[in-house]
Amino acid sequence: MRNYLLVSLEHPAITMLRVEIAGNVVKHKKFFNNYYFVAHHAQPVQIFFEPWGIKPIVRFNHHLVDYSLVNINQFDHMLEFTCNVNYQEEYFLKIIEHKKQYFALQNTDVNLVDNFIGVDVKYTDLVEEITQKLK
């Protein structure tokens, strides 16, 4: 398994970009409006940009990620995060957690997790009952 992430930034207004990993400036490559660089697992990443106040699209391995779900700290002039090559596990769990919170806020019925989120649906007993009938 790869121990690095291919990180890309996209925003039409970017006029300056500087990437620092563990305090060291690293080279990035630009293709069209996308800026690419590689970060290894557990490395702290800081991305400085101009103009200030923009919100670039960030992708990990060509997957457009939500800032909060991958713990990107957003400032007017930079983004910072710690590279996690296994981000997808936590990403998925956070999505589910946020969905559960959303429906709990709505104070609707207990079947919501099954109906609208679709996790915790092993239903071992029911599956076993069906399996026995199919023998």
Added chain:
Amino acid sequence: MNRALLVNLPKTDYLAPPAALGILSGICKDQGWDSNVVDFNKILYNTLSEEHLDDMDNWLTGIIDDISQELKDEIFSLWSEHVIKNVSDYQLLCISVFSYWSLGIATFLLEMQDQFINRAETKIVLGGNGCISKIPGTDEIFDDWIYRTNFGDYIVYGDGEPGFISILQGDYTAPGINNKQNVREEDLNDFPAPDYTGFDFKSYQGKKVYITGSRGCVRVCTFCDIQNIWPKFRYRSAENIIEEIKKHYYELGVTFFDFTDSLINGSISNFYKLNCLLAEEKEKNPDLAPISYIGQAIVRPRRHMPEKHYEAMYYGGCKQLTIGMESFSEPVRDHMLKKFSNEDIDYHIKMCSYWNINNIWLMITGYPTETEQDHQDNIDGLYRYAKYAKQGIIEMIRWGTTMHLIEDTPIMAPEMIKKLEIYEYDKSKSSIYSGTGWNWISKKNPTLTLKERLRRRIELHNLSVQLGYPQPRVREELKIINKLADKIS
């Protein structure tokens, strides 16, 4: 002033105000009629116990043949309270009969209410696809039943809008009224915009509005009956759709829209234009920035939907696409006439990951031509796309309750039945009424019995759980599968 009472019957979802009532409300407003809405589907959901809701659902979907008298009494009591009690204040009682799943309750209520309604004062208008469907457990179509029993006055066929407008104008002999042979298919851009101001959005799960961009479909998938409802694919202009979106935003503060279209990318050029215009509107008016939408779509090859189309979807606010993927086997999809390859799926999901557009994949287990290898292709597909489930891009996958054969779909056409040598395995053993076709077998694929279909379905369920694919409404599906398993025990 003329008044219409607009009512929605189950079985529809509880997420948002029903589109039919919004459309009828908009027409009433346009024609100078006063109207009130009763979402009877939601009333039942809020009032019935979980057990009674389950029973009603199973009855409406044909899993059980009838419900208890106690439940019938409760349903009719609610109908009396919310509909019959004040119906004399209205010149029209308009009932939306969404699908054949509505017919059990429709026939029950129409018959029960007849003695309580003065039909000289209040006319009963019915519409919706359920009107042209067979009543479960019978060979009679609902409209014929209405004409025979006289429990309704007018049935509106085809596009509801022109027929309903004619009724409000007092023209009861216009095309599409009580005459299914003479329906109008008009320009969708000409219809009045739906109106949802009469709804309490707090009583629904989310503040969203259904919106229709097109009717009909550009495919003729073998298992689907949409061609019977809308033979021709018609769509609204992108500008017309955006005007409605802005209307609902400025009137109601709604920012989330759910397209009712069979597919939002039926006209690729119009869909691209819609997204581009939405993005431009958001740029011009930053208060429109939160506007987003979801809808159903088909997988298109790269040459038809290049990357810029997905980019436009992202900036236009597309959050989720429901895709009729059906099978990861190309031979099965070819037989279904889906017209996309495995390479197209790979391209589509990569683009969705690149632009963070979530997918819900709808699948069918046990299509009549599905071999063991095709089933293995489904298993392989689950492994192949598992990483997208982790990303949340495949937000959910639905495997359904195994292939059931619905009348008036292309696969039930005589030539197809003959070609595949399909027959109902043993009618005497199935309490699932004929017409839903659960317990069928194809002599061309004789090992694909109901037992085998259920086995494959359970295997796919277990693997989906193991690989972390969210699967909604699984409890409901497994309960149906459990009942189907009784038929082979």
